[in-house]
Amino acid sequence: MKQVEGVSKQFGGRRRFLKNGFLGAGAATLSAGLLTSSSPVFGREEGGRDPITKGDIAILTFLQALEQVEADLWIQYSELGGIHDNEVSGVSGGNPAYTAALTILDGDMPQYIHDNTDDEISHAAFLQKYLESKGASAVSLESFRHLPTSKAAGANQNFKGDGGRLTNLTQLTIDTSFWTRYRSITNPDFDLGAKFIQATGNFDGTNTNSLNGGRFTAIPRSDDDTAGSDASNPPSSITSKLQAIAFTAGFHFAFIEQGGTSLYPTLAQKVRNLEVLRVLLSIGPSETMHFQTWQDKAGNANQGNPPLTVTDPVNNSTVTFRDLHVAQGESQNETDNQGQVLQANLIMPEPTHFLDKNFGPVAIIRPTSTLNGGAQAAVQGFANDGLFVDPATGKNTGIVARMMRLAEEADEARRDF
Numbered sequence: 001m002k003q004v005e006g007v008s009k010q011f012g013g014r015r016r017f018l019k020n021g022f023l024g025a026g027a028a029t030l031s032a033g034l035l036t037s038s039s040p041v042f043g044r045e046e047g048g049r050d051p052i053t054k055g056d057i058a059i060l061t062f063l064q065a066l067e068q069v070e071a072d073l074w075i076q077y078s079e080l081g082g083i084h085d086n087e088v089s090g091v092s093g094g095n096p097a098y099t100a101a102l103t104i105l106d107g108d109m110p111q112y113i114h115d116n117t118d119d120e121i122s123h124a125a126f127l128q129k130y131l132e133s134k135g136a137s138a139v140s141l142e143s144f145r146h147l148p149t150s151k152a153a154g155a156n157q158n159f160k161g162d163g164g165r166l167t168n169l170t171q172l173t174i175d176t177s178f179w180t181r182y183r184s185i186t187n188p189d190f191d192l193g194a195k196f197i198q199a200t201g202n203f204d205g206t207n208t209n210s211l212n213g214g215r216f217t218a219i220p221r222s223d224d225d226t227a228g229s230d231a232s233n234p235p236s237s238i239t240s241k242l243q244a245i246a247f248t249a250g251f252h253f254a255f256i257e258q259g260g261t262s263l264y265p266t267l268a269q270k271v272r273n274l275e276v277l278r279v280l281l282s283i284g285p286s287e288t289m290h291f292q293t294w295q296d297k298a299g300n301a302n303q304g305n306p307p308l309t310v311t312d313p314v315n316n317s318t319v320t321f322r323d324l325h326v327a328q329g330e331s332q333n334e335t336d337n338q339g340q341v342l343q344a345n346l347i348m349p350e351p352t353h354f355l356d357k358n359f360g361p362v363a364i365i366r367p368t369s370t371l372n373g374g375a376q377a378a379v380q381g382f383a384n385d386g387l388f389v390d391p392a393t394g395k396n397t398g399i400v401a402r403m404m405r406l407a408e409e410a411d412e413a414r415r416d417f
Contacts, residue, residue, distance in 0.1 A: 055413025064127035095154035100231035101246035214317030260287030299344030375407035
């Protein structure tokens with residue numbers, strides 16, 4: 001992840017104030033009971049384990065809020081392209097044309113989308129109940145649920161009564177550099193300036209025609225986006241426009257889940273209580289399983305075909321999808337082509353430098369450094385992605401400020417012994 005910029009800057013003053021305030025309080029104030037991020041808030045746990053600290057609660061609270069955001073976006077995907085049952089409900093039948101377009105990536109996409117949705121709902125619900133069981137307050141983001149629902153067939157216009165959503169999937173800017181990051185020996189924890197090219201576009205190191213170079217929709221916004229397509233014989237029965245929307249979704253699935261893949265181990269390093277640590281170490285790997293699945297499926301976009309270039313007149317943006325199965329592969333010298341390996345089936349993490357280059361490359365999740373990533377970086381990444389853009393104003397909703405405050409508190413946590 002990049003160092004946190006943009007949205008987070010407006011909260012930097014508050015963070016510096018908190019740090020300086022604590023440092024300047026003096027021993028007398030601390031002994032009088034000033035609660036720090038590593039101070040116990042619920043007493044010592046049974047069995048002599050360390051107590052749950054204020055920092056632990058801050059981390060759990062942030063994750064509970066973030067999982068609500070993920071559940072919201074996945075529910076939208078599932079309504080239109082997933083299977084519907086008593087676990088994840090939706091409008092009966094979903095959107096057949098969009099679902100068929102997604103199956104170009106893999107025939108089991110509706111099941112995978114359903115299961116990822118079910119997982120994120122369970123994460124948010126579990127973290128809420130866990131926090132409440134410890135006497136802490138869970139976060140509700142309902143006041144920010146006012147972004148519009150898709151008007152395409154299959155979208156639930158009455159979701160939670162009024163159809164309001166936390167997230168917008170129709171104006172996304174998707175950073176697909178995770179694709180080359182996991183195929184490179186270069187670790188962004190060592191080199192913040194490392195360049196990883198995008199998996200979409202012109203493969204020339206720029207954002208030209210890439211999903212990171214404009215605004216793109218990952219779901220049909222209305223039936224106009226599915227016009228001319230039908231579910232009879234994908235891909236031939238699916239228009240180029242709808243194929244591009246489905247391929248955009250495939251890369252967005254992977255983008256979302258690679259974020260959680262790094263976030264949980266990054267925040268786990270700040271946890272003190274062993275049970276809370278267990279919670280993070282148990283949920284985090286499920287995000288990695290999601291990411292592994294989605295990057296495999298995204299690699300099937302436009303397989304066996306010449307480059308597919310589609311312009312969206314609504315967002316005034318153009319994207320090119322190339323066949324990644326015949327894209328740049330590995331070289332015998334692993335230091336060549338750093339950040340440029342694109343070959344689709346290289347879905348296992350390439351060994352990279354970790355802790356000390358003298359130890360040699362090792363296959364790991366990256367980044368995980370608390371200096372370069374964490375809660376604020378996750379919020380910034382979602383904001384950059386366009387998830388919170390209100391189409392009526394073109395600006396982020398107030399959820400970004402709320403999430404950034406929670407993220408700041410989570411990042412302030414420290415693991416002292």
